């Protein structure tokens with residue numbers, strides 16, 4: 297049975313209430329990558345847990361232990377596990393999402409306070425950190441549950457929830473929990489399929505289902521030498537400068553055209569055949585889409601297939617920042633004593649952090665040796681995850697295709713995502729079931745960026761899509 301009309305009407309009628317709930321979630325600055333915000337991440341867990349409980353979900357908070365971040369030992373935020381329904385005649389779907397967010401501050405270039413949801417009625421946008429990644433989609437599930445709870449209607453499937461607060465910082469602690477709870481007698485036992493809403497459409501007009509994610513290998517490379525920051529007038533051309541060494545090293549990693557210079561990394565990936573290229577050629581996508589989403593006319597190629605393959609089926613290396621460098625206003629003439637460059641590589645099959653790390657470390661050590669510097673080099677392979685691919689001909693995808701057609705009256709694009717959600721592969725391997733990525737937001741939402749938004753229509757239609765997917769799941773033959 298498809299989702300009833302009164303479900304769709306309920307979502308439309310309650311849009312303002314749902315937006316208020318999203319505003320309350322955005323107001324909690326649950327930045328997992330900044331230790332000073334850890335109490336906020338925990339506050340967000342408590343808030344979400346309490347909302348779920350009020351909607352009749354049987355939840356528990358799971359302590360994931362401690363970890364060290366920036367030389368400080370911190371409690372990991374809890375995972376929230378929940379169950380709704382336990383009917384042996386229904387399918388059981390596990391939904392995953394995250395309640396932590398990327399850092400954001402007005403000084404990064406936001407037009408408004410990132411933690412105050414701005415309802416831009418003129419453009420139909422809800423602007424705030426986490427609006428699309430991933431508080432909006434997580435609350436989309438709550439919107440669906442609320443309709444059933446308030447109307448005393450059972451869900452068409454049994455639901456198991458797993459929400460975490462460390463996704464943006466390597467999902468620490470979660471893999472062990474997923475493996476433990478996937479065993480016989482564990483919390484996730486009986487799961488038939490998984491749905492994750494934590495990525496984006498390719499463009500701004502075509503809904504998508506996603507069957508692949510790139511993996512990630514994240515690095516911190518530190519160069520240190522002087523005992524303290526130095527005056528460049530007194531010490532310039534007198535000592536080996538850490539910043540100069542680091543810039544030289546970072547310059548050996550990738551070309552401005554995106555080719556990865558670490559020997560062996562690009563070569564590991566087999567070239568596409570003509571059939572695969574035809575898949576990319578058939579996607580509803582243009583150079584204007586990528587340039588619109590990037591906010592500049594800066595695409596690496598004017599060939600749509602080349603650009604899509606760069607995002608979906610090739611690795612990429614990005615340099616993110618330099619810790620310890622002078623970056624403020626004014627012209628401070630300092631030689632920083634210790635600087636750390638941060639970069640990451642998005643991985644595609646058959647690449648994994650285990651087979652990429654030795655190549656990167658070997659390359660950096662050789663490049664540093666060539667500099668002839670007396671400074672010291674330290675290389676840290678920080679968090680990472682393997683790439684993931686799923687079978688998009690599976691009934692889980694069929695249910696989502698039908699739901700998309702019902703809600704949007706369109707067939708979805710079938711995409712591979714350039715980003716990473718490392719726990720996806722852990723779920724797939726530990727439970728041995730199909731995983732579907734069902735994005736809610738658009739390609740120009742600006743996740744991780746300034747002025748992150750979700751369109752109001754995507755939040756509302758996306759909530760309908762999640763609900764409709766559950767009804768189609770109940771119907772589809774296994």
Ligand SMILES: NCC(=O)N[C@@H](Cc1c[nH]cn1)C(=O)O
Pocket residue numbers: 429430463464465466494495512514715716717743
């Ligand atoms: N929406 C998924 C997402 O944004 N994932 C992050 C994961 C990550 C890893 N390190 C920091 N964040 C991504 O960057 O792809």
Ligand SMILES: [Zn+2]
Pocket residue numbers: 398429464743744
């Ligand atoms: Zn993210």
Ligand SMILES: [Zn+2]
Pocket residue numbers: 394429430463494
């Ligand atoms: Zn996310």
